[in-house]
Amino acid sequence: MAAQRYRSLKAVNPSLNAVAETRAEIRWNVHADRHQTRMRSAPSSDAFTLRRRPPQEKLIDIGFRQLTLLLAASVGIVLIGIFLTVFSGAKEAMATFGLKFLTTSAWDPVNEQYGALIAIYGTLVTAVLSLLIAVPIGLGTAIFITEDLLPRRLREVIGLLVELLAAIPSVVLGLWAIFVMEPAIRPFLSLLHRTLGWTPFFATAPQGPGTAPAILILVVMVLPIITAISRDALNQVPIELRQGAYGVGTTRWGAIFNVILPAAVSSIMGGVMLSLGRAMGETMAVTMIIGNSLNFSVSLLAPGNTIASMLANQFGEADGIQVSALMYAAVVLMILTFVVNVMAQWIVRRLSLRY
Amino acid sequence: MSFLTPPTTSAFGERLTLHYDPGLKRNRFNQIANAIAAFFAALAVVPLFLVLIYVLIQGGRLISLQLLTQLPPAPGLTGGGIGNAILGTIIVTLIAAMIAIPVGVGGGVYLSEYARNGWFSRFVRFGNDVLAGVPSIICGVFVYSLIVATRIFFDQSYSAMAGGIALSVLMLPTVIKTTYEGLLLVPQEMRMGAYGVGASRFVTITRIALPAAFTPIATGVVLGIARAAGETAPLIFTALFSPFWPDGVFHPIATMSVLIFNFAIMPYEAQNELAWAASFVLVIMILGANLLARWISHATRS
Numbered sequence: 001m002a003a004q005r006y007r008s009l010k011a012v013n014p015s016l017n018a019v020a021e022t023r024a025e026i027r028w029n030v031h032a033d034r035h036q037t038r039m040r041s042a043p044s045s046d047a048f049t050l051r052r053r054p055p056q057e058k059l060i061d062i063g064f065r066q067l068t069l070l071l072a073a074s075v076g077i078v079l080i081g082i083f084l085t086v087f088s089g090a091k092e093a094m095a096t097f098g099l100k101f102l103t104t105s106a107w108d109p110v111n112e113q114y115g116a117l118i119a120i121y122g123t124l125v126t127a128v129l130s131l132l133i134a135v136p137i138g139l140g141t142a143i144f145i146t147e148d149l150l151p152r153r154l155r156e157v158i159g160l161l162v163e164l165l166a167a168i169p170s171v172v173l174g175l176w177a178i179f180v181m182e183p184a185i186r187p188f189l190s191l192l193h194r195t196l197g198w199t200p201f202f203a204t205a206p207q208g209p210g211t212a213p214a215i216l217i218l219v220v221m222v223l224p225i226i227t228a229i230s231r232d233a234l235n236q237v238p239i240e241l242r243q244g245a246y247g248v249g250t251t252r253w254g255a256i257f258n259v260i261l262p263a264a265v266s267s268i269m270g271g272v273m274l275s276l277g278r279a280m281g282e283t284m285a286v287t288m289i290i291g292n293s294l295n296f297s298v299s300l301l302a303p304g305n306t307i308a309s310m311l312a313n314q315f316g317e318a319d320g321i322q323v324s325a326l327m328y329a330a331v332v333l334m335i336l337t338f339v340v341n342v343m344a345q346w347i348v349r350r351l352s353l354r355y
Numbered sequence: 356m357s358f359l360t361p362p363t364t365s366a367f368g369e370r371l372t373l374h375y376d377p378g379l380k381r382n383r384f385n386q387i388a389n390a391i392a393a394f395f396a397a398l399a400v401v402p403l404f405l406v407l408i409y410v411l412i413q414g415g416r417l418i419s420l421q422l423l424t425q426l427p428p429a430p431g432l433t434g435g436g437i438g439n440a441i442l443g444t445i446i447v448t449l450i451a452a453m454i455a456i457p458v459g460v461g462g463g464v465y466l467s468e469y470a471r472n473g474w475f476s477r478f479v480r481f482g483n484d485v486l487a488g489v490p491s492i493i494c495g496v497f498v499y500s501l502i503v504a505t506r507i508f509f510d511q512s513y514s515a516m517a518g519g520i521a522l523s524v525l526m527l528p529t530v531i532k533t534t535y536e537g538l539l540l541v542p543q544e545m546r547m548g549a550y551g552v553g554a555s556r557f558v559t560i561t562r563i564a565l566p567a568a569f570t571p572i573a574t575g576v577v578l579g580i581a582r583a584a585g586e587t588a589p590l591i592f593t594a595l596f597s598p599f600w601p602d603g604v605f606h607p608i609a610t611m612s613v614l615i616f617n618f619a620i621m622p623y624e625a626q627n628e629l630a631w632a633a634s635f636v637l638v639i640m641i642l643g644a645n646l647l648a649r650w651i652s653h654a655t656r657s
Contacts, residue, residue: 053555057555057557060555060557061555061556061557064556064557064560065465065469065556067461068461068462068464068465068468068469069465069469070461071457071458071459071461071462071465072461072462072465072466072470072476072479072531073475073479074458074462074527075462075479075482075483075486075527075528075531076478076479076482078486078524078527079482079485079486079489081497081501082486082489082493082494082497082524085496085497085500085501086493086496086497086500089496089500136395137395137398137399138395138399139395140391140392140394140395140396141392141395141396141398141399143392144392144393144395144396145396147392149389149392149393158396158400160649161400161403162399162400162403163645164403164642164645165399165400165402165403165406167581167582167585167641167642167645168403168406168407168585168638168641168642169584169585169586169587169612169637169638169641170585170587171585171587171612171615171616171619171634172406172410172585172615172634172637172638173406174615174616174619175615175619175630175631175634176405176406176409176410176634178619178620179409179413179619179627180405180409181405220402220406223399223402224399227399251381251382251384251385252385252388252389253384253385253388253389254381256388274488277488278488280490281488281489281490281491281492281493282490283490283491283492283587283588284587284588284612284616287616288616288619288620308490308492308588311492311495311496312492312588312591315495315496315499315592316591316592316595326496327496330492330493330496333490333493334489334490334493337488337489337490338485338488340488341484341485341488342485345481345484
């Protein structure tokens with residue numbers, strides 16, 4: 001502010017020369033810097049607060065600081081621990097099967113031949129297809145409960161219900177999928193098979209557990225996440241953008257499609273990526289309904305497998321190189337979710353519109 | 356007549372009236388889009404109702420004192436209850452909370468009160484996001500290799516302790532994040548005031564900052580506990596299962612979530628019914644915790 005005042009002074013009196021200006025600028029900057037450092041370091045440097053304290057208090061203060069440092073570091077330790085454990089467990093299988101593990105579909109504990117293609121394929125297909133269904137529904141719901149189509153109260157109730165859906169444990173959804181959803185949708189799946197049976201994706205007759213019910217239960221599981229994140233993203237779009245859009249005469253959906261969605265797209269995409277990671281790592285509901293098949297099938301109506309459900313089913317009873325092969329599959333799953341999660345953060349940071 | 360109702364278009368086809376015309380293309384498009392959004396919202400709420408109705412009806416009709424206090428029957432037999440699983444879920448979740456809350460609150464305090472924006476705090480925050488994204492089954496694999504396979508606790512393999520530790524790994528990111536964000540909301544002036552009257556750093560944080568941030572932290576912790584109580588994947592090969600009453604924390608223990616998983620895929624009617632009953636108890640507990648968290652954040656705000 002002083003610099004500004006100085007500048008306006010200079011405008012009045014042009015005889016002040018450039019040197020004086022620079023000096024004043026420097027003085028201001030140094031002052032501001034010192035001021036700022038003191039303001040900032042007052043709460044964060046212990047030299048200030050610990051001066052003239054009894055040694056006992058100093059000890060408590062420093063000890064508490066070190067303790068919280070250690071606790072914060074525990075996140076890193078646990079994370080590195082997870083990576084090291086799973087990698088070291090997978091080493092044997094990595095040496096034995098190499099990259100062929102990713103492209104072969106044999107899973108034969110008797111002859112000790114292992115390939116994770118079925119599980120990797122199943123993980124990707126279930127996660128991607130469930131998101132293809134869940135994203136439009138979730139986004140539509142989010143728009144519906146952020147726009148003023150309904151009274152605020154009613155919208156809040158819908159938002160609360162969708163969030164409560166996220167709280168239902170996946171094992172309960174799995175139970176529901178086995179006994180209620182799967183029998184209920186089987187006629188529709190049979191219809192799909194009869195009408196579209198000539199495509200490889202619906203080539204087999206539905207017979208209970210399968211990839212298609214697993215995809216549907218995944219939709220139920222990721223829907224609340226997508227809705228909640230999209231809703232937050234839409235709520236954070238500045239009101240001025242909306243007013244500007246209405247001001248130039250657009251309609252509600254004109255504003256949504258041309259102004260509001262583009263402004264919120266980075267957070268929404270980030271949320272979609274996070275849900276993709278969640279869908280790939282989801283274990284219980286999928287394990288209970290996907291059928292855990294060891295035979296490869298492109299058909300969505302046939303039983304399938306995912307990495308997570310393979311781990312859930314076999315890890316407890318496995319021994320020898322099967323444990324290592326399962327760890328190898330776990331490494332693949334970890335890398336997949338890691339890449340997706342990092343991409344989610346990257347998208348949020350890079351795609352943010354500056355408005 | 357023509358000056359009473361103005362013409363809707365000029366000689367050049369431009370619209371002259373400001374009256375809403377539902378026949379317009381853009382207005383028809385709006386109507387359709389509204390309907391689609393409403394349909395999607397209905398579609399999103401329907402599964403919740405269906406799941407809740409089935410859990411409440413199928414599970415609720417079985418609830419009795421006997422069910423809540425007895426042991427599950429042997430396969431093929433009927434009767435019995437899920438008493439040991441209810442107790443087990445409470446024990447394992449308590450162990451997880453007792454580990455994750457101190458560690459998570461401490462980590463959150465470090466991030467918001469001490470950390471400058473250096474590589475370490477950036478690494479911890481990034482690591483926290485990554486840890487939150489690690490699939491829960493991987494947490495189970497990690498704890499299995501670390502604790503169960505090495506028999507680190509008194510030569511016991513599967514144990515309630517291992518299950519609790521696996522769940523605490525899942526809870527940790529939530530607790531750190533909510534503590535960190537809760538403390539960021541505490542106005543800097545409150546800390547300044549505390550320093551001004553001579554409080555030390557430790558006193559300022561524990562007596563001023565943390566109590567001021569109690570509401571968001573408590574909300575996050577309750578939600579974290581609720582999520583952990585429903586988790587199954589990290590427990591199936593750490594806490595395992597047991598048809599008996601809990602026998603100390605260093606032995607395998609029954610939990611409701613694993614009971615649902617095990618009994619749902621059994622071919623016996625009685626076991627399937629117990630799975631529904633356990634779902635009922637679990638869902639009531641978790642929805643109760645969620646509503647409690649919501650109530651905490653509302654009650655203290657107003």
